[in-house]
Amino acid sequence: MFAAARVGDDIGHSAALAGMVAGTLVGGFIAAAGGLAAGALLFTGLGASCLGVGVLLVGLSVAVGWLTGELATTARDTLAEGGADSMTQQGVITTGSPNVFINGRPAAVASASLVSCQEDGAQHLTEGASRVLINGLPAGRRGDRTTCGATVMTGSPNVLIGGASEQTLPVQAEVPDELYKASDLTLLFAGLLGGGGGAGGEAGALGSLLSKLPGINKLARIACRAGQLLTSVAAVGIIARPVDIISGQKFLCGDDELDFTLPSRLPVRWQRCWRSGNPGDSVLGRGWSLFWETSLEHYGDGLVWRAPSGDYISFPMVPEGRRTFCEAEKRWLEHHQDDTWSVYDISGERWHYQPLQACSPSLPLRLTGPCGNAILFEWNPDRTLHALTDSAGKRVMCRYQDGRLESAWLDDEICLVSYAYDTEGQLVTVTGRGGSVRRRFSWQDGLMSAHEDANGLLSEYRWQTIAGLPRVVAFRHSGGEQLTLKYDFDRGTRQATRDDDAQAHWLTDDDDNVASHTDFDGRRTAFVYRDGELTDVILPGGAIRRSVWDRYGRLTQETDPEGRTTTYHWYRQTDGLTRIVYPDQTTSQAAYDLRGRLECETDPCGYRTTYHYPDDDDPLADSVTNALGGVVQLQWNHQGLLTQRTDCTGSVTRFEYDRFGQLVRSEDAEGHITRREWNAAGQLSSVIHPDGSRESLLWNTRGQLTGWRDPLESEVRQAYNVLGLPVSLTDRTGHTRRWHYDPRGNLLCLENGNGAEYRFNYDATGHLLSEIRPDGTSRHMQWDERGFLTALEERGSPAADGGSGLRWQQFGYDDSGLLTARTTRDAGYHYRRNHRGQLTGVLRTPTAEGMVRGIDEDAVQFTYDAAGKLLCERGVNGELHYVCDAPGNLTALTLPGGQRLAWLHYGSGHVSAVRFNQQTVSEFTRDRLHRETGRSQGVRTQHREYDNLGRRSLQRSGLSADVTLPEQAILARLYRYTGRGELAGVSDTLRGEIQ
Template sequence: MADQAPQNDAQAKERERQTAVAPLNTIGEEDIGAGAAKIDKWLRKLTNDYVTLNVLTTFAGSLPVIGNIMALIDAVWDLVEMVTKKAYSDVLQWVSLAINLLGVIPFPPATGAARMSLRPMLHLLKQEIAKSARNVVPNIGEAFIAVLVTHLNDTIAGTLDKFVDEALGQLDGFLQSCAKKVDGIADALIGALQVALGEKPVFATGVAAERNTYDPKTQSTWSRMMAAAAEAAKKSANYVAATTSHYALPDSAKAMIRDTVASLTDLKGMARRQIMRLGDEGLQYGIKWMIKILKDALLRRKGKHSANISANNGTQVESKKPGGEQGATSAQVPASGDPSCKNCTKAAAGGAISLATGCESFGHTDFVLGAPLPITWTRTYRSDLAAFDQGSLGARWITPYSTRVDVAKAAKGRRQGQMSLIYHGADGRSHAFPLLAVGQSHRNPIEEITLTRLSERLLAVDFGKPMPAGEAADWRETYELVDTIAAKAGSQGKQHFRLVAQHTNSGAAIGLRYDHVIAATGEQVLSDIVSRQGEAIIAHVGTQPDAQTGLIKALWELKDGRVVRQLAAYTHDGEGDLATAQDENGAGWHYSYSHHLVTRYTDRTGRGMNLQYDGTGADAKAVREWSDDGSFALTLEWDKNIRLTYLTDALGAETWYYYDVLGYTYRIIHPDKREEWFLRDDAKNITRHIHTDGTTDDYVYDANGNLKTHTRADGSSVHYAYDARHRVTGILDAEGGTWKRDYDANGNLTEEIDPLGHKTEYAYDPAGRPVRITDAKGGVKTLAYTPDGQLASHTDCSGKTTQWAYDGRGRLARITNALGQATRYRYTEAGETARAAMPADHANHPGQLEEIVHPDNTSEHFAHDAEGRLLAHTDALGRRTSYSYTRAGLVSQRTDAAGHTLKYHWDLLGRLRELHNENGSRYDFRYDPVGRLLEETGFDRKATQYRYDEASGVLAEVIEAGHSTRLEFDPLGRLSERQAGDQTERFAYDRNGRLVEATNAEARLQWFYDRAGNLVREHQHYLDHGHTAVWQHGYDELHQRVASVRPDGHITQWLTYGSGHVHGLLVDGQDILSFERDDLHREIGRDQGNGLHQGSKYDPAGRLLEQQISQTKPGAIEAVGIRRSYTYDKAGQLVAIGDSRRGNLSYRYDPVGRLLEAHSRLGRETFAFDPAGNIGDPSDLDANTQPAGRVTTRVAVRLGGDGRSMASRLMDNLLKDYAGTHYTWDERGNLVERTWNGEKTVFTWDGFNRMRSASTYGKTTSFSYD
């Protein structure tokens, strides 16, 4: 049974009203209408429907304003909120009012654009400062600065620094104009309210609405702008037409109106003083105070620019200014849908709940039948998919083979209330298209879906970019029009299009038949799914529906018209909800519901996720989610005014997500208060990604949405070219290298040409699978496939073939290498009930891999649960390692073959919190709210702290036992500098991200590359000696190094064959080594220039079996004949070496593979370990030592009950004493002293934990590093 839902106090108190500072192209007319409707609703509620927004318009008069309807609506609402809450002393309330008024005051006209730009900027600045605690100097984040720079680049000329200075200089004049404007707005509100009191008549004269509602050059009047607002309010989804009251206002209502009028009058009296004091630099949270905070932040970050070093162009800093103008509004309509994968960032939380709509959606795959176009039966549940309340799998479940196009009225979105073609996709999202006549098409450029009416009965749905006329899309679905049975017409419309075929452009297709007829309703339902390649049937699935309800009870695989096996089975409850689903291996998921809303679902091992909603309808939002043990708990809350979702995790950390009306994210405020922004074009392609550290990635697209240019955070750019079918034909990398591609008529890649002109060619079979690859040297690789499209063989360019074989279910059964050696795989079959009935930690679930038999006939065994988690592994010696898991499915314990346990402890977010080793010692981890590691404390209880830059969040310092290493990274996150004490190392990269320079006090290293990225030259400058060493390298057509010129002028060459296997080595043109290789390209013979030959043999498992060295050079003075053989146990551990010179050696291991004993003719050497694997002296010091020959045992050994050597536990994993040697370690874990028989060796280490010196016998060896 699930635990109770975790409670959270985040929503206990009412949140402050938020303002959406959003890219201007995300704020639509519906949002303006939402704000206007809110004012209209307040007026009507207060006056019992006597006064509406239209009435207010008549009192607005000719008060001059500029065209900024969002600012005007927000300013009016600020006044409403102030008089409603009596919040006259709240500085932030006055700040909000003044900021909004800045966007509407008309004078001076020359500053209109600047003031309109200043308004969203100040709202954003206000939000940024609000992140810091009171009486603490606010920290201005790098991402915030980047957003402001982008915003200003799109609106006015000049830099951010200049704009801030001008704003400070003109602020007092702006505020005076704002104070005057308050009087006019308040008077209009008072006049409108007096209508309800009968003190003023309603003017009948209409006012023309302003059409330019967002234009700094438009000089308008308040009445015209409010008329535009009234029009927008009537279009709002939340607008309810006012009805004139025929009854007199009750005295209580009149009293409330008079109180509001009095409050507005009082507010007029104090407005000037309150607004003007916002220009006082000493007033905390005042406007001037905030701008000064921003100015100081800009001064601190001046000069912080990074540049890359280009091997071709030297040092450059680039500045790009893509679009990103911001607007601000305090009222928006809710999101009407969820985004596609174009969102790029997280669009859903947990298992997963949509951050935009609160819809719960997840998918489970019951089976996959292999074919060139496989049949993948993935069920997707979506809580708002009410159109599938009578779906064939149960309410609100959909598959790729039950997608549908309904002819019905759209319930939401831009086509709300209009008859539409509503496409319900496999992901559960629905998209409304206009009705189409035969031959007509309509394309959704955001979703990249095109509907075409082929005939009265047929509809095509094409996916992807628009194709040239007459060319087929890469993926097409065909639907046929059928009548809906009466029982389903309410949710599906009287007619709908059902899926009949899926097509690729390679000839593969899936067809669907509807031959089953439900006797109770007469409905034709899905009967067959057939995957074909050309005319050949490759895979066939048949359905078994319930005779009364039509719900699918089971699916079966068919071959040659015969039923082969059951693929899935389902049971449903009395409400038509899917209760259990069984996959092809007999494992089951379980589901619980309330009003068709899933409230709990389990994986195939019974581990569950639980959900809570805020309602019972299809539009209900999932507001909580938690796993059975309380981990991964989430709480979601939607802002009441704007499109903003507050996501609180199980540890109380809160993330804010802002999104547009289609659900696409544009802003994220992470739990550490750092921000991330996504600016988009109208097709929702990301044009600029502002990272939390303030760096940016910019993207430019062509008219079809193909990425043309990606400008990365370091200013480097990659450019792309496309053909008419939108396939990449050229890439120009950041260093000027050109990579070319070409395709055949079916869109298959046929050749690639690198910047050096080397060409790789590809050929395909009729199914579009690669069958031949010709490399730039002319080498040919060939591939072959099984009928269902799986790889059957690969022949390399040396003619060596590897083969793969599969069982009847398409699972890998055997791999046969080029020597004919086979590795076999065996799976537990569904009929093996005896195994499945064993205890959970011993049983391998049916369908999971159970055994691997290696070419030497040794085998490994595995036990998995139904989700594929490894429960146990048993090697060929019968040694077993087992694993346990938490209720959330995370590994909790590993028990090795010796019975020792490693334990894992996780926090509620699934992050490793503690690790307890086999000795019982603990390793701790501590994280910040966004998951960055703050501290780790080792088994030795020594702590390492990680500190991050306050403005960017980038790792800045690592403190290890009190020693600090300071780090700097370039804009792409690559290490550019590190400092430890007086040591500094610097690194630089070219514009393709390759390391080109590294410097420290001892050396300066440089690397140079060709256009294809091969290292062709390296310079090693040793500063102490004033010496420079130069290496040069040459490559073949496959970019493999074949020659190097050393600093002394000598040339080393490698002779290769095939795909790069070395068969010879030359120095200055003279043969030094030649190699002979077997069919697996392993070395089996080596001939040296001095006449020595070394031969090698391998066992079937690929382990070295024998080595022989002999003299092959004629006239050798002394014959050479050396042989060494190797013997292994069944687990692959080396147990014996037979050496023709040194005699035999043997080895013995403990159950976890640690060496216990080594035997040679020189003696016997034994070893002991503690449970965690630390070598050490045995815990029983009285144990017998066993001298053998001239060498005594190194360690006195105590044998455990099972014959294992035992050592004392090292709780901190640091060896102190071993075999008469004493070790001393510093606080960072570096060895500083080693003492043996009274002789000391002293080691010193530099700040980067590298050995600096070793002193022994009075002599010191020093080390330096390049």
């Protein structure tokens, strides 16, 4: 019999950690000794091989190395098991049964009860009594486990529950994942320290794959952290479309390398990646990796995973039924009971691999999502991909030539992408669906010397071997920008010199992280790291923006430079947010089901939105219920695309798609049908409106929209530069506007098509300094070292006497960038804010000149509810009070005199009536599209009609039928439109015809 578990009872992890450390040390000594012995035998064998006995000695060296490796592993595992006997409290059970209580506390139940673990965050209780159910789930007891492998340590003193344990959810390995990895690497290095022996236990050391060069996954995380902390990626060293200036690597893995996407509940994203520091080969050539070129294989005494990006990640060997976590790469490796393997992260997408083979990598069987939707892979005998089938049943087949991927075809009928190569097998062109070339590449000595994007922008690179590796030392593109890069690895500095001689500098720490960055304008930003994560950014001026990340790479806390802190709580080991605590301590919350699907959201005011799913395997909700109880019904097709939406009033909108997921037909709630046509390249070519009129879109070979043709065949044409920016726009009357840019894409001049122009000037980092307008007026800006606008001067056009009007403003900010003060010639304005940064008050203080002009001191205060909606506005003239419903619609406004305006809503926020105090002012009727079709105001009514393009065609007003007055004549107005949708005329019963 076991004590019943309740909310508040302790959970704990065993001392397997201490056992593992002890095992690592003992195993390391054994491996080191074995390495020395094996090394001696190996060298002796090599020296004696000419005598015919060396082969035996070399063989004995291999055997000794293997045996010592096995003994070391056994020693480690034995001590680890011994440490599992003791427990350390790591958290408590936090939720339980809503209606069953034990000793006055909610009873804990498997699956439904949450626990809070100091090591692993929020987890579920996963075991309970097989024969005692509470709310239909096994009752939790002392000794039952959680999903993170912790055990319930305490329970009821007088309620006991017997029977065997039943497991309802998977359990993580008890020994910490990072310790498994640290242990195995310790054994590996201990064997290597013994000399060249130990080939059987440690052969093929992982050292060749543990390069100091960051992989694409790490570079992506660096860019992500910079974005989260509102810092440019250039500040952390990613420049030159793109080059990592810290390591000197050139890499590609952005949207330009996304060749196509097939929509489904688990979409296929055909992504290419290339990195100059990647030694691996690919069906596209050296350094490349397609997303499906991933594998898992033995290497030494551990495993190596080739990620979809082409990065190589080392894992230890994991026993069946266990998993381990690579903190550096934020990935788990799990060894399943059927001897298959999987690798996954907090997103829940999981790569499944065949059982490991001794002599070849294990290839992926499938890629699955959290709800089980899968992409299935089929392989050729030469271990290249034959075909994949997505969760919508669409099949992509691959064709090869001379060992290189030639093309990928949808259902073996339509070419989605094709590839061409040079004589050395290097990729030179990527051609998309429809025949447009999306990418071009040039190579020199196996390194990428140039690439051209779909817009025609040619980026060129020059390489030089520095510190034993080729690194980019110069960059330029056909738009005019140039950079010269310099590296000083001894001093930890990098430098980029621009074509205008401006310089930027980077200083690195001992781990090759960017410690500080000096921008081209001289402003300096510094960075602080903890546990390998970028946590603090010291901004120009000294203010600090802080963040805290957990071991899974999730943001748990961020603090702005003014000390306003927001904290984030996550659902188990997923990317689902369960709670956000704002700086004023208000919270928003979310709940998820066991598959990680969002079940409900609760805003800071307590209003809840819930989501319902049709079955356990569908990640798409079939209904959403808002805080007022209104239900929106949703239907999806096999591609995971919305086909029907029924709003809470019963209005239905329908959608249809082609095989590529492109919208081809939509029907609104009034039955109006709009059709769309697409060209072979997947670009929208025509829109056919419900009245049969057609708009056409014209595209060039680079995939840019170059023209639009209206239903009357008039055209608007547009041209672009190599940066993809518009350079001219010619309207249907022949007037042309033109734009001119500098090499960095800053707008220098705008010609308005009438012979006049706007001119702009910038500082070294792109801040606007001046604007001169066609009428001679100008605007001049000043910026402080933090990058905030501090002064704006506006000058009028010169007068006949040579003078001109002048208006100026000065601005002040807090360190987070929120406006705190504004000063003009007439008055100063001071802005106060609450803990969430919302404006709570404005104080106006007139200057002496302002007082002469009659400006008085004034103040306005604002208050908000927990969700940030405005509740009250107070000023010298009284107060305004606002009331909003759960979706945020204004329902009442109380004026300073006490009068009250009220709005009545239906559905999701459409106004049905307006009242003033107790009197109805207007009532509204609406069609199924919720457009106003009628309103009443006293005895007068108004009626509106619309054409099938949604334009107002008729507006008629008159008096109620029971009123007989001379004024009761009906007033009507008819609207007419041209084929272009422009208003052509109005027929008015009062004013007559208006053209």
